[in-house]
Amino acid sequence: MKEIYELLRAQMGHDFSGYKTKTFLRRVQRRKQVNQIENREDYVALLRQDPKEVAALFRDMLINVTNFFRDTEESLAVNAVPKLFEGRGADDIVRVWVPGCATGEEVYSIAILLREHMDTLRNVPGVQLFATDIDDSALNVARAARYPLALLDSVSEERRKRFFVEDGGSYVITKNVREMCIFSPHSVLRDPPFSRIDLVSCRNLLIYFGIEAQKQVIPTFRYALRPGGFLFLGTSESLSQFDDMFVPLDKRNRIFRTREGGATPILPIALPGHQSHFPQAESRRRPLPITPLRLAVETQVLDRHAPPHVVATAEGDIVYFSARTGKYFEAPAGVPNRQLLAMERKGLRLDLRSAFRESMQTGRSVTCDGVEFEDEEDRVQLLTLKFETLLGSGDERLFLITFEDHGATLSAEEAQTRPRRRETSGEVERELRDTRERLQSTIEEYETALEELKSTNEELISVNEEMQSTNEEMEASKEEMQALNDELHTVNTELNLKLEALDSANADLKNLFDVTDMATIFLDSSLIIRRFTPAATRLFKVLPSDCGRPLTDLASDLMYPELFDDLRQVLTSGESTERQIVGVKPDSHYLVRTVPYRDRRGSNTGVVVSIVDVSVLAASEAHQRTLIAELNHRVKNMLAVVLAIAFHTRRAALTLDEFYPVFEGRMAALTRSYELLSVQHWKKVLLSEIVKRELVPFGLERVAMDGDDVALCPRAALSMGMIVHELTTNAAKFGALSNEHGRLALRWTNVHERVSFEWREIGGPQIEIPATEGFGMKLIHLEADRNMRGESKIEFRPDGLVVRLTFDCLIGDTL
Amino acid sequence: MTDSTLNGPILIVEDEWLIGDMVQTMLQEAGYDTIGPSASVADARSLIDEFSPAFVVLDINLGAEQSFAIVDLLTARGVGYVLVSGYGSADLPSAYRHCPLVEKPLTSDGLISTVRRLIGNHQRVDC
Numbered sequence: 037m038k039e040i041y042e043l044l045r046a047q048m049g050h051d052f053s054g055y056k057t058k059t060f061l062r063r064v065q066r067r068k069q070v071n072q073i074e075n076r077e078d079y080v081a082l083l084r085q086d087p088k089e090v091a092a093l094f095r096d097m098l099i100n101v102t103n104f105f106r107d108t109e110e111s112l113a114v115n116a117v118p119k120l121f122e123g124r125g126a127d128d129i130v131r132v133w134v135p136g137c138a139t140g141e142e143v144y145s146i147a148i149l150l151r152e153h154m155d156t157l158r159n160v161p162g163v164q165l166f167a168t169d170i171d172d173s174a175l176n177v178a179r180a181a182r183y184p185l186a187l188l189d190s191v192s193e194e195r196r197k198r199f200f201v202e203d204g205g206s207y208v209i210t211k212n213v214r215e216m217c218i219f220s221p222h223s224v225l226r227d228p229p230f231s232r233i234d235l236v237s238c239r240n241l242l243i244y245f246g247i248e249a250q251k252q253v254i255p256t257f258r259y260a261l262r263p264g265g266f267l268f269l270g271t272s273e274s275l276s277q278f279d280d281m282f283v284p285l286d287k288r289n290r291i292f293r294t295r296e297g298g299a300t301p302i303l304p305i306a307l308p309g310h311q312s313h314f315p316q317a318e319s320r321r322r323p324l325p326i327t328p329l330r331l332a333v334e335t336q337v338l339d340r341h342a343p344p345h346v347v348a349t350a351e352g353d354i355v356y357f358s359a360r361t362g363k364y365f366e367a368p369a370g371v372p373n374r375q376l377l378a379m380e381r382k383g384l385r386l387d388l389r390s391a392f393r394e395s396m397q398t399g400r401s402v403t404c405d406g407v408e409f410e411d412e413e414d415r416v417q418l419l420t421l422k423f424e425t426l427l428g429s430g431d432e433r434l435f436l437i438t439f440e441d442h443g444a445t446l447s448a449e450e451a452q453t454r455p456r457r458r459e460t461s462g463e464v465e466r467e468l469r470d471t472r473e474r475l476q477s478t479i480e481e482y483e484t485a486l487e488e489l490k491s492t493n494e495e496l497i498s499v500n501e502e503m504q505s506t507n508e509e510m511e512a513s514k515e516e517m518q519a520l521n522d523e524l525h526t527v528n529t530e531l532n533l534k535l536e537a538l539d540s541a542n543a544d545l546k547n548l549f550d551v552t553d554m555a556t557i558f559l560d561s562s563l564i565i566r567r568f569t570p571a572a573t574r575l576f577k578v579l580p581s582d583c584g585r586p587l588t589d590l591a592s593d594l595m596y597p598e599l600f601d602d603l604r605q606v607l608t609s610g611e612s613t614e615r616q617i618v619g620v621k622p623d624s625h626y627l628v629r630t631v632p633y634r635d636r637r638g639s640n641t642g643v644v645v646s647i648v649d650v651s652v653l654a655a656s657e658a659h660q661r662t663l664i665a666e667l668n669h670r671v672k673n674m675l676a677v678v679l680a681i682a683f684h685t686r687r688a689a690l691t692l693d694e695f696y697p698v699f700e701g702r703m704a705a706l707t708r709s710y711e712l713l714s715v716q717h718w719k720k721v722l723l724s725e726i727v728k729r730e731l732v733p734f735g736l737e738r739v740a741m742d743g744d745d746v747a748l749c750p751r752a753a754l755s756m757g758m759i760v761h762e763l764t765t766n767a768a769k770f771g772a773l774s775n776e777h778g779r780l781a782l783r784w785t786n787v788h789e790r791v792s793f794e795w796r797e798i799g800g801p802q803i804e805i806p807a808t809e810g811f812g813m814k815l816i817h818l819e820a821d822r823n824m825r826g827e828s829k830i831e832f833r834p835d836g837l838v839v840r841l842t843f844d845c846l847i848g849d850t851l
Numbered sequence: 852m853t854d855s856t857l858n859g860p861i862l863i864v865e866d867e868w869l870i871g872d873m874v875q876t877m878l879q880e881a882g883y884d885t886i887g888p889s890a891s892v893a894d895a896r897s898l899i900d901e902f903s904p905a906f907v908v909l910d911i912n913l914g915a916e917q918s919f920a921i922v923d924l925l926t927a928r929g930v931g932y933v934l935v936s937g938y939g940s941a942d943l944p945s946a947y948r949h950c951p952l953v954e955k956p957l958t959s960d961g962l963i964s965t966v967r968r969l970i971g972n973h974q975r976v977d978c
Binding site for chain 2: 665668670675681815818819822
């Protein structure tokens, strides 16, 4: 068995030697059965080999049956809980320790009770439940605070609703209860206890402990509790011989309260198999609200000068011995006890018993004078016994019994014994002093340990705080993440909107491309086609699938071998070029503009080629050039005609004065014809218009015109203009227009563009046939003959001149 | 004042009779024998064949037709000529840009001095 204890302590760090042997062996037996091992030695061998088995055994050792709300908790709620909070303000803290908390049901039960009571209070003090266990896995369960419904049987519906949150089939303790509890690994036997605790609830842990362990643990609890603190045990557990430390508050439900002043709040030394016991006097070293000097003085006075005394309970159990009481008491044979009456030396018993009973019954002080008793040497000593109720002993009635020696007249024999006795007491005192010194050092060590423990505890609490703040930070981080997520959503929405805008812009661009009908090709810096307009397909053999191919791969309708040199030039120089290029198709001309493609930062990342079909423009330019040349030609021809007219007119004139009016008249006629032509945009001029213009100065009432309107081409119009001018001039000079009553009868017909024109003068002076043909007659002949592909016939009749012309009204050539 | 150096008449080809008559008068007054004016290519050909003119003054535009065929004929026959036109040399078809040309409007001095110079040149080349 020792080997098993050793193995467990070596691996798991816990010493089970203090546990009940029967329980321990039963657990070991169970493990043996599980592993199908008969022999204990074999099992020990297995434990040595397999650390897992050690852990399994450890876990089995810690089997705990816990549950929410056993019956007895309600008693705790009624009897103890209100007192825990009595006189506590909001700044105070109620501290509860639940050692052996296992999976935490008991802890949370108590926490719920406390919380329920706290809700009835106006000033709510802080509450801390320190829940400890040696089993980390159980603690993890407790920390999670998550329990299946089956464990909640004894939880009332109201509490279930109020303190549990359903989460996926299991129930989780609410946060306000969970936050009251601090879980930590801790061994009641091995580790230093908590202190200044108001309630220790240790239920069904002691039953696993052996007597020695119990003897260690209960004083530990007494130490941990502050005065007036409560101890709550399991129904099958008892305080055994430590009932002097605690007063039962509810015996049936095992609720105890520390006995004030009676027991020693001294930390037992944790040594297996040894229950520590310290002289009561040392208890006075605990901090009390008096100065150390006063304490020392009082201690010394009490020790040296006060009469020896004891304090006993109503049952007669001694709970306090003063110094120098040994004379009056003797340990009885048999099981050690502290019964007042059993310990009395012979001779005192009768008196004590009667006085005790009297005091008990009356509640008053009782004094017995002259009591005789025999000491060890059978010498008689007279003394006075005083019984009185101890004041301020709280719930329990305690009695102070003092022993006062009287006279003490010593006989000779007594005189001999006294030095011996003094020697003996000197030895005892020396021994006591040594012991005290050792104790002192032990206490100091303990206090150091306690300080460390406190600081550790504080560290634990601060770690907890840190964890909580970490948790809060994580919550905050979570919120930040949430916010970030929201932002991302917003950004995404914006992005979508922009994408839509981009889509519509793209669609607009596409429509623009389709509409412009201008061939445009976008190239990147490697002259790869990025995009092109539909019009580009007419000039380049390019398909939509050609995006991504170099432009150099494609054939074009342009006779533009320098295209690629120009593109590279644009790429390197960043300056655009413009060329007029002849196409492969006849009469096709294109304006090719290569412009650098600039991105938003203005750097040159490609080339845009735009090609405009300028065939029409080129044709009209050519036409314009032709027109200008033609105009030039015509002007020169005209001047040539003018010069020729001047030349011929000069030859016919004898003097300059004779020349000028004739020449001027001819120029005027010519001008009139040109005016008519220009009004008609050099198309067709009506024969009647030509005649009227020439004859207007002479009065159209003298002219009779008969014939449908005939339209003359420019050539014929000009010739007719000159002919009519010559005829009119002649008539004004010699013929019908030279007198007052002469008239003109003009008649013409048009048959298939062949015009017959008759000029007849009536009522003019008698005319004669001229001897030679003048220039006027020559002009009429030759104009009709040469320029109008016609004929002319001039008759000099006595009653007037008759001229007949036939000519083509549409000669159709240029001038 | 007949120019005895010229062994043949000067043919005038001009569709505008006003100008043709003027040119004829100018050349006659300068002492040259003239034939024409002829107003069409066909007419001009027959006159050339009939009279073997020693020199030709010819208008380029003859109504609807142009007289380059006559220029070719004259070139082939080694007959001197001068073109008369409202066009400048630059406006002529490239094959005829080098041909001697007097631009309209004609002046008497301009025409006669050009004709003289060309006849002189032509005869020196002949010799």
